[in-house]
Amino acid sequence: MEEEGQVVIRSSTGEEPITQYKVCKLNVVPKEIFVKFRKEVEGYRVGVNLEFHTAPYKEDLARLVIKPLAPNQRWKFTYDPWHREVRLLSKKIPITKFLNFQVGVGHRFQLLATGWKWKLNTYFGGDGISSVRNKTSVRFIPGVNFRFGWKADYVLPEVIGDLGTGEPLFNMNCGQLQASLDKVEAIFSN
Structure with a gap:
C-alpha cells in the first residue's frame, strides 16, 4: 500500500518497489x-x-x-x-x-x-558501499569551536539496459544514501 506523497519506483525485474525511504535515510541524532x-x-x-x-x-x-x-x-x-x-x-x-x-x-x-x-x-569504505567520513569545524566566537563528525554511506545510481537478450531495454538502480551525524564536539579553549 502506497502512502500519499510517497515516491515509488517500480522495478522491471519484479522486485519490491523502492520508496524514497529506502533511497535516502538521514539521521541527525548524534x-x-x-x-x-x-x-x-x-x-x-x-x-x-x-x-x-x-x-x-x-x-x-x-x-x-x-x-x-x-x-x-x-x-x-x-x-x-x-x-x-x-x-x-x-x-x-x-x-x-x-x-x-x-x-x-x-x-x-x-x-x-x-x-x-x-x-x-x-575516509572511504568498500564492499560495494562507498563511505565518506569527515569532520566539519565551525568557529562560534573566539575560544569556542564546534566540530561535527558526519558520515555518508552511498551506492551510486546505475542505469543499465539490454537489447535482444530478453532482458529489459531500460532498468535503473536509484542508488542509496545513508547519512548520519555521529559526533558533536563543543571545544572551549583560551
Missing part, C-alpha cells in the same frame, strides 16, 4: 557528544574531555588529555579516571592522502592489564 576544555601550558595542550555516548552504549566518560603543541611531536597521553586507564597514543599519521595509521599502548589499573592497539583507517 551518537556521541563531547564537551572539551583546553588550555595551553608551557608548550603542551592540557584538556578535559566530557564524553556522552547515546548509542549503542549509553555511557558517559571523562578524560584528561595532554599533548605537545610542537608539530613534530606525534603523541598524546590520556587518563580515564572512571575506568582507571592510561594510554599513550600516536596521532593519526598520514600514510597517503586518504589512509591514516595510529598506534597506542595502555594500562588498565583495575584489571592490571597492559596492551597495545593499532588502527589503519581511511
Whole structure:
C-alpha cells in the first residue's frame, strides 16, 4: 500500500518497489557528544574531555588529555579516571592522502592489564558501499569551536539496459544514501 506523497519506483525485474525511504535515510541524532576544555601550558595542550555516548552504549566518560603543541611531536597521553586507564597514543599519521595509521599502548589499573592497539583507517569504505567520513569545524566566537563528525554511506545510481537478450531495454538502480551525524564536539579553549 502506497502512502500519499510517497515516491515509488517500480522495478522491471519484479522486485519490491523502492520508496524514497529506502533511497535516502538521514539521521541527525548524534551518537556521541563531547564537551572539551583546553588550555595551553608551557608548550603542551592540557584538556578535559566530557564524553556522552547515546548509542549503542549509553555511557558517559571523562578524560584528561595532554599533548605537545610542537608539530613534530606525534603523541598524546590520556587518563580515564572512571575506568582507571592510561594510554599513550600516536596521532593519526598520514600514510597517503586518504589512509591514516595510529598506534597506542595502555594500562588498565583495575584489571592490571597492559596492551597495545593499532588502527589503519581511511575516509572511504568498500564492499560495494562507498563511505565518506569527515569532520566539519565551525568557529562560534573566539575560544569556542564546534566540530561535527558526519558520515555518508552511498551506492551510486546505475542505469543499465539490454537489447535482444530478453532482458529489459531500460532498468535503473536509484542508488542509496545513508547519512548520519555521529559526533558533536563543543571545544572551549583560551
